[in-house]
Amino acid sequence: MTELTQADRAAFAADARAMLAAARSSSMRHFRRPFAVEAKEDESPVTVADRETEAAIRAEITRRFPGHGILGEEYGTDRLDAEFLWLVDPIDGTKSFISGHPMWGTLLALLHRGAPVVGLVDAPALGELAWGGPGLGAWLARPPAPDRALRLRTDVAPEAVFIAINEMQRILTHQPEALDALLAEGRYQRATADCYSYVQLAAGWIDGLVDYGLQPFDYLPVLPIVEAAGGVMTDWAGGPLGLQGDGRIVAGSPTVHARLLAVLAPFV
Missing domain, CATH: 3.40.190.80 (D-Maltodextrin-Binding Protein; domain 2)
Structure with a gap:
């Protein structure tokens, strides 16, 4: 593929948002409900919500973009050398998730030849989605309100x-x-x-x-x-x-x- 156009970037961002929306129920049906917590080799926790959410996102990626690679926290790598590579962290903040704290999120990014195209932080328990990328701006979505632009403050001593x-x-x-x-x-x-x-x-x-x-x-x-x-x-x-x-x-x-x-x- 040649260099990405603005339309390409916007289309990938829309697909990424749709994939996160499709996977949201995989995490939320377990949030603040009883489930088993296992320990990984590094002693960090993992749950059925982590695995189900990543599986749902990977299935969406494979269906929409069968030639793309995937790097995920729970299920490893698939075609790491692909031109397009998706990165997935299904529950960033599993300790928050298992304690009922709402500040966890699902992370998704797309790289093209190693360079970021779009990144997203979905916070289902807060009803918020932050997303952005080169040429796209940075935005916070909280439906049904329109997306609002994000900007760092630079005027603080x-x-x-x-x-x-x-x-x-x-x-x-x-x-x-x-x-x-x-x-x-x-x-x-x-x-x-x-x-x-x-x-x-x-x-x-x-x-x-x-x-x-x-x-x-x-x-x-x-x-x-x-x-x-x-x-x-x-x-x-x-x-x-x-x-x-x-x-x-x-x-x-x-x-x-x-x-x-x-x-x-x-x-x-």
């Missing part, structure tokens, strides 16, 4: 910024000095979790975000949304994000992102 720290426990365990440095930055610091923090960033409700221990299906779906909203998102060293990475992420407006990179530089 450095000493007044609100910084979210995802996976704070992991950072405390593995790089406690980095956590101490982050906790000294800005006006507010808050321990957060899961994908919705990136929606908060894109919407301008917080100013910076630091994350730790992520996989490509965790960060590549939110990358196009943050960038389309005017933000910068890299690894802790300032490097670009792709399928290979160490899972340490930093994001914010250009000014806040640069400041956080400087804070984290001794710990890279």
